Each structure stands twice: as C-alpha cells, then as structure tokens.
Amino acid sequence: MKTSDKNRVFEVLKRNEVFHIEKVKYEELTAPMGLISSIEIIGTPFVFLIKPESRFNRYKCQYTKYAPGFPRSKMLPLNEGVEFDIHGLIETLEKWITNEVAEYYIDLATIDLWEEYNLLTNSNVVALDYQTKSMFEDHEQIQLIEVINDLQAQLSIHIADSEQERKLISENFDYLKEALKRLNKFDWRGVLVSILIQISGSLALDHKNRTMMVELFKNAFANFEYLRFLLN
Known part of the structure; x- marks a missing residue:
C-alpha cells in the first residue's frame, strides 16, 4: 500500500468508536494471493485484508463477517478487473466496522437473560420445592425479611455504583x-428469581458481578438453618 493510503486507514481505525486503536494489529504479509496488509482486531475473530492490485493505490479487500463460524467475505469488488481506489477502500472499511464489528461488540455486551436465569436457578440458591404451595408462617416472614435486608445491604455495598442503583435495589x-x-x-x-434477573439486567452487571451477586445471595440465606427449603 502507498504510505499515504496506509495513513488514511490508520486514521479511520483511530477515530472509530467501536474499538480502541490499541486493539488493532497491523501486518504486511506475503500470502498465496500475493502481498497483503492484514488488520486484526486482537481478541476477536475479525480480520480485514487489503491486497494491492494493478497499482499500489488500487485495491481489493476481504474481511471477516459477523455470522455463524465467522466466515470470510468474497474478495471485493466482486467484478473482475474492478478495483477500489482509496476512497472505495475506506468506505468498505467503515461499513465493515459499523455493520460487522460493531454488531459483534453490541451482542457481546448484551446480557443473556437465559444465562441469567440458568445461573440463578442452577446455582441451588433458589431451589424451592415446587410442590410447596403453603403460605409463609409469621416467623418465616420475619426471618426472611432479615435475610433480605442483609442481602440488600451487601448488594448496595458491593454491586451498586450510584444512589439510583441503590434505590432500584x-x-x-x-x-x-x-x-x-x-x-x-x-x-x-x-x-x-425475576427480581434478581431484573436487578442484574438493570445494573448491566458483567459476569464477575453477576456471579458475586449470586454468591452474596447464597451466603445470606445459608446462615439460617430454618431456610433449608430454599437450598438443595
């Protein structure tokens, strides 16, 4: 690639709002298809390949798509003998970041409610007897309120980051x-279970804090023998 064109590519990657430039690994490689410039987003499956064609300022490109198996696109432009100038290459790069890479990061940051549900129900924290349709006795209500108050205090200290989040809890x-x-x-x-999932989702907890929340919950109830019906 021409140095000026490489610099244009760098500027696009530097100013994008999807990933930081420090996540980018740039290499110039010799491959079976010839000399190529490889742009890899470290820690992800995404690669954008640039191949100079008839001149050093005319290009074809290929990239990783956000699809099952993370397949490679066909070499673009598709038509034989047609090549990108730097403007066409930059436009394709920007569309790749917006349409493929950004969707990956959005999905990565989205809370999986099924994972939340399984984390809570499979942790043996809330395994009430499904056949138990009886109402809570007065003494059970008092003891459970103590447990809930303790759990609320722990979540407010270790999980909530603001007064608004503490109010939600x-x-x-x-x-x-x-x-x-x-x-x-x-x-x-x-x-x-619904409330715990709602709290986790509303606070946008990552996996570490979701796990911590479940452990705090488990520990709060494990201190009381009379709450065995809550545990396996």
Whole structure:
C-alpha cells in the first residue's frame, strides 16, 4: 500500500468508536494471493485484508463477517478487473466496522437473560420445592425479611455504583418483602428469581458481578438453618 493510503486507514481505525486503536494489529504479509496488509482486531475473530492490485493505490479487500463460524467475505469488488481506489477502500472499511464489528461488540455486551436465569436457578440458591404451595408462617416472614435486608445491604455495598442503583435495589427488595404476605412459597420463588434477573439486567452487571451477586445471595440465606427449603 502507498504510505499515504496506509495513513488514511490508520486514521479511520483511530477515530472509530467501536474499538480502541490499541486493539488493532497491523501486518504486511506475503500470502498465496500475493502481498497483503492484514488488520486484526486482537481478541476477536475479525480480520480485514487489503491486497494491492494493478497499482499500489488500487485495491481489493476481504474481511471477516459477523455470522455463524465467522466466515470470510468474497474478495471485493466482486467484478473482475474492478478495483477500489482509496476512497472505495475506506468506505468498505467503515461499513465493515459499523455493520460487522460493531454488531459483534453490541451482542457481546448484551446480557443473556437465559444465562441469567440458568445461573440463578442452577446455582441451588433458589431451589424451592415446587410442590410447596403453603403460605409463609409469621416467623418465616420475619426471618426472611432479615435475610433480605442483609442481602440488600451487601448488594448496595458491593454491586451498586450510584444512589439510583441503590434505590432500584431497595424498591425491588421492598416488593419482595411485601410479597411474603400474599404469595405462597412456590409463587414467591418465581418473584424472587425475576427480581434478581431484573436487578442484574438493570445494573448491566458483567459476569464477575453477576456471579458475586449470586454468591452474596447464597451466603445470606445459608446462615439460617430454618431456610433449608430454599437450598438443595
């Protein structure tokens, strides 16, 4: 590639808002197709390949698509004998970042509610007996409220980053405590799981903090023998 064209490519990668320039690995390689410039986004499957054609300022390119298996696109432009100038190459690079790479990062950052649900239900933290349709006794309500208050305090300290997030936790746990009076144990379990998923989603917790939340929950209840029906 011409040095001036390489610099144009660098500027596009530097100013993009999807990934930081430090995530980019640039190499000039000799491949079976000839001399190519390889742009790799470190830590992802994405590569953008640039191949000079009839002149050093005329190009074809190929890139990783965001699709199952992360396949490579066909060599572009598709028509035989047609080549990109630097403007066409830059336009293709920008579209790749927006349409392929950005979608990957958006999906990566999106909370998987099924993963959340499985994390909570398979952790043996909220495994109430499905056959238990009885209401909570008064002493069970009192003890559970103590547990919920303790859990709320722990989440506020270790998970919440702002007063707004602490308010969200408080409102959800107030609803959970109120539900003890009117729901049977089976239905209350469903509310409990829903609230934990809602808190995790609303606070946009990463995997580490989601795991911490479950552990805090488990520890809060494990201190009370009379809550064995909550645990396996």
